[in-house]
Structures are given as C-alpha cells and as structure tokens.
Amino acid sequence: MIPIAGPDRVCYHPRPQQPVQFAQGAPTMARRRSRPGNGFGVMSLGLLTLVAIGWLGWRGGWWPVDVAPAATNPALSDTPLEESRRAAELDTQVVLPNQFEPPITPPLPVPRVVAGSESSFPTATAANWRPTGSRPTEQQLATVASSPVQPAGKPRIEPVTAGLDPAGPRTLAEIDTLIANGDLVVAHKALSWIYFQQPAERSKISERIERTAGAVFFSPRPHILPAHTIQPGDSLAAIAPRYKIGWQYLAALNHVSPRKIRSGQTLKVVRGPFRVIVDLSEFSLVVRTRSEYVRRFEIGIGRDHSTPLGRFRVLRKVPDPQYTDPDGRVIPAAVPENPLGRFWIDLGEGYGIHGTNQPESVGRAESRGCLRLRNDDIRLLYGMLVTGCEVVIHR
Template identity: 35%
Template sequence: MPSLLFGDDSSRRKSSGSRRTRMIAGLVAAVVGLAVVVWGAVRLFGWLSEDGGSSGVVAETSSDATEVQTPYGLGAQTPVGADSGEADDGEPMPMTPEIAGASGNQTPVAAEAPTSPVGTETPPSPVNGAATGGEASASAQVLLAEGRRLEREGKLVAARGQYAKALAAGPNPAQYAEIAGCLASVSERTILGKKLAEGETEAELYEVQSGDYLSTIGRRYAIPYRLVQRINGLPSDSIYAGQKLKVVRGPFRVRVVKSDVVLELWLRDVLVKTYRVAIGRGDSTPAGQYVVLKKLENPAFSPPPSQRGIMKPMPGGDPQNPLGTRWIDFGDHLGIHGTNEPESISQRVSLGCIRMLNSDVEELYDFMTPEMSTVEIVETRP
C-alpha cells in the first residue's frame, strides 16, 4: 500500500511540474511574440515617419491651414514675437536662418549674394573723360565720335545726322559747344553749300522756269530769295529759264536759350548755326513762342516811353543807332536786332529785345521768312 500511495503521489507531482513548465514556456513565447509585434510596429512607424515627406503623407494637410512662404533668396524667417521650435498647435515653425560663416552643414540661400543689387544698374564708364554728364553725355560722346568718323570719310549728310542725334542725347555744356561747332561746319558744306551733297534731304536742285523770279522761287520753298542768291553765289537777282539752282526747303526757325545767352538757328531738327547774343535784364525777355511778323533793313530808332528824355530818335543807317542794321519783329514790341554796343553781347543788358552783332543779324535776316519762321525763347536748353 505504501508503495502504491507513494507511486501515486510521485505521479501527481510529475504531472503538476509538467503543467507549470508548459505554462512558463507559453508565457515566455507570448512575451517574445508581443516583443516581436511591438518591435515591428516601432520599425513600421519609424519608416512611415521617415518616408512621409517624399510620399506625400505629411503634405496632405487641411486646405484651411496657413502656409508660411519664404521670400526668394532668403532663408526661413521666424515671425516677430514667436519662438523657434514647436508651435502650440504642433505645426513646425520656420527656423531662423543661419548666418553665413556660422557653424552648420548647410549654407543659406542668402549667403550667395548677387553680383549686382536688384533694381540697380552699374553706372556707365566715362567716355573720353566725359564723367560729369552721366549716361546722356556718354551717349552724346559716342554719337559725336561716330559723326567725326563719317565726316572724315566724306559722308557729310550722314555725319550731320549723327551730330544731330548727339545734340538730342543731352550733352553736357562742353559737349554741346563741340557738337554745335561740328554741325555749323557740316551744315555750311551741305545745307548752305552750292553743291547738292550726296544723300541730302533738306535741299534739292530746281530748274528755273520761264516767268520765274528769285522771289517766287523763295516763296515756293518758304525761304527768303536772298538765301537762294547766297547759296548759289549769284552776283545779282537775275536768273534765266533752264538754270539749275540749289534750294533749301524751309522755313528756318530760331531758338533763344536764356541760360546760355545764345541764339540757335534751326532747320527742322538740324542745328545750323549758333550765335552769341545779348538779352534783357531780369525777366524782360519773356519765354514763349512767337512768329516773325516783318523785317526791316537799317531801321530807324524811336525810344520807348520809358527812355524818352534819355535817348533820342535816330535815323536808319546811323552808326549810333542802337538797333544796328537789321530789325526782325516778332510782336509785343520785341525783336531781334543789331547793336551799336558790340561789347554788350553775351550779357543781360537790353530792355527785352535780342541783340546781335550787326554782321550776325545781317546773316540771320536772310534766313527768316515773315509769317512762317518762328522764334522760341526758353529759359534753358531742353
């Protein structure tokens, strides 16, 4: 019996131990399985997080979310009053840009400075020393040089065109004087020369018809007949049918520049000649547009009311006549005339009229066509 009882007890102990072993093994297996599941989940979550930027998972946000834009050429900016890092709503904030040269692996976009600031231009280099006139004077200098080249090659009309462009380009005072001199020289050989220059557009040859007079030809071309006589070198006003005459298509015009105290003779957009003049004191020579009304040779002088008792009347042709040898009337008691005081030229001394040397006003007289030629008085050169 005892052996039987002992045998039964031993069997029970063995059966109980086997069950505990199996339970422990199952528990260990469960723990290991759970660990594997957790580890796999962690790896999977990490992979999704790392791949979210390229896969578009993070990019698909609500349409109501506000997108923070970074201006081109600058790093991300931290809004004023905000701390860098995480915002309260969990959205990432733009990071403060790194300063060029600071520690870090990446260089911000702004570190690559542009060669020229946006919206600015590098000033042009001075051309032949013309530094004070800026871009306009540099352009004028280039056109002037081109005109000189064409003039040396004998292409006078083309050279005149370049000089005219140079004058319109806004030259500085020194360049203006040089360009005006070039234009006067070329115009004397083209517009005012006896021969019709190659490519000339301001003049043409005219064949005299039966019944023509110099005066009728002049009226046809809006120029004084004496200019036709002068250009063609005619000793008198006698002409004959079939004769070829060079004629200029007028009318000529005048511009008086008060700041420079000069008178400019123009044929359309070509400056033909420049004269030194005298103008009125203060504002007595009023700026404005006028038309030549009439012309007189050797005008008689009658002093204005303000000068009676100081000046006396003088007949035309008197060497002391303050009007000199010519009078070109453009209204409002104003005119262009000669002078008995050549030393007054280039000064502001008259009562309002434009004074010229007698030799100059006699020349100008032959360019002015009454009721067609204009006189423009300006404060400064345009």
C-alpha cells in the same frame, strides 16, 4: 448823137455817157493808191519778226532773268537808301499768310530751368552717352518723357523725333568716318541728334557740327533736296517762298547775284521755314530745322529779366528801321547813332531781334528786352527767316 425818128421830123438825142472810160481808168488809180499800203505791210512784218525773235530768245533763256530792273546808275543804286528800298520791295513778296500767333506773356515768377531738372530738352548722363564702342540699347535710347502738365508761359521745345537715321544714333568714330568719306549729310543728321538729345555732349561735337552745318546749309554742295531748275520769268524773290526761306539766304547759299540768274540754271534749295530757339541763360540763339542744327549766334538780352519768355512768330522784317527812344527822340535809319542797326525782326509788343551799334553788349544783359546780334550775324539771320517763322524764348 442818136437820131430819133418822129412822125414829121427827125431829132437827135444826146448819147448817154458810157462808163467804159471810168472802168478803164479805175485800175490805174487803184494801183497808184496801193503803193503806200505795201510799205506799211513790209514794216509790220518786220516788227512782228523782231517780236517773235525776242519772245523766242526769252523762252530759250538767251536773255538774263532779272529779279529787279538793271541798275542804270551804279552810283545811285549802291546807296544805302536804294538798297533798303529794294530789300523792302522784295521782302513784301516773301510772306506766309495766316501764320501769326500772339506772343505769350508768362506769369511771374517763371521757374528757371537748370541742369539736371526738367527741361525742354532731354537730359544726358554718362549712362546713356557712349562716344565709342557698340550702339546704345533701346532702353538707353528711350526718349525722356515730358511732363504732362506744362506751366503757363513755359514753352515746350520738342526733341528731335523725325528724320533720324533708321539705324539709330551713331558713335563719334562712325561720324568721323562719314565725314572722312564725304557723307556730310548723314554725318550732320547724326550730330544734330546728339546736339538736341544730349546737350551735355555739345562741347565734344561743336567743331564737327559747325563744319557739317556749313556744308549742308551754307554751301552750294552737297544737295539735300532735288535741285531747283530756274524757269523763264523766275526770280529768287519768287522761288524762295516756295521753300519758305528768304531770297537773300537763297542767293548766299548758291553764291549767285539775284540779277544774274538764267533760265535752265540749277539752284541748291533747303526746306524751311527755319525755327529759332533762344536760351537766355546761355546768351544763345540757335537756328534749326525740324530735326537738324543750322547755326548758333551769340546774343545780348534784356537787363533785369526784361526779355519776355514764350512762343512767338516773326510778324514782319524791316530793313534800316527808325528808332524812337523813351524820351520821344527820333533817330533816323542807317546812321551810326541808331541802336537797332540795319535790320529789325519784329516779334510783336515792341520786342524784336535786331543789330546794334554797341557790339560789346552782345553776350550781356544790357538791352530793354530785345535780342541783340552783331551786325554781320543779324544780316545773315534776317535773310534766313521769313514772316511766320517760330521763335521760342526760354531760360
């Protein structure tokens, strides 16, 4: 109490409350409340450390780079339905936009191209083919002039004019020397020149060109372009469109699984897109680049000249297609009764390239107009082509 003096008395006033005790107690209470906060900070720091380690591992290529989530149930992931779903999802990423052209329906009758007549390919004679000896003269190497007027509906297949050896075509003896020395890339270019410029000589070089094509386009070595180095976050489905090829073909070319690629790994790549030349008179489908032979497949064609002639584009690719026959009966996908097989390459207007459940029909004219391949062949072709690839059909 505090005494207060008045005029005639002394009174006492209550002493005001002092905040000293509260000030002294405040730090103690603050210290007690800060203990849970310190534990949370340690936990946050640990989580941040784990995240940083994971990020550094991903950037450094310590973790595998997957094209799709890893299979958690192999029994289910290996079923045809799951395989077709995964293939369809990946195919949607391999698209060349604004590359479509409507098919050309030629007027009937279409003149048949026979040996010795005007053809899409330059003809070869004994005068301009010299398998041994000195090089041909410039006159013998002159490109056969094409007709200035192309009949309606008759596709023109351009002869090889780019990517040739500056020294000109080589003799078979020179090509054999190149092959023996392991220079398969140059040897294949020379053989491709003969294949497209001198078709009469194809039988003489068939064994050689299949060997060199297998090394150049279906083997991890030798490289024909600088190797592609996989970057963090890459997948085959993302890499393949940069070169305009299918991711399935890229995987087969390098003998790798799309789920087991790593950052820093190198891949052999080739420049696409591939072109397809179909010769109905020979029941053949030839895959080529701009200047080089890639692969030849035997095909089945339409009966009664029902396969259309012209220049087409691959409009879409469908794994495990469903089939509806002319009577409206629906045959589900991936069953032995389905005449389309496991793959459909759509050319438009109801025509396409597909597999078959009748392999004996390949090499014959028995389809309703589509092109049939054996099932192993259509699987390979399906992986090579992408949406927008050119397909030329001629007779």
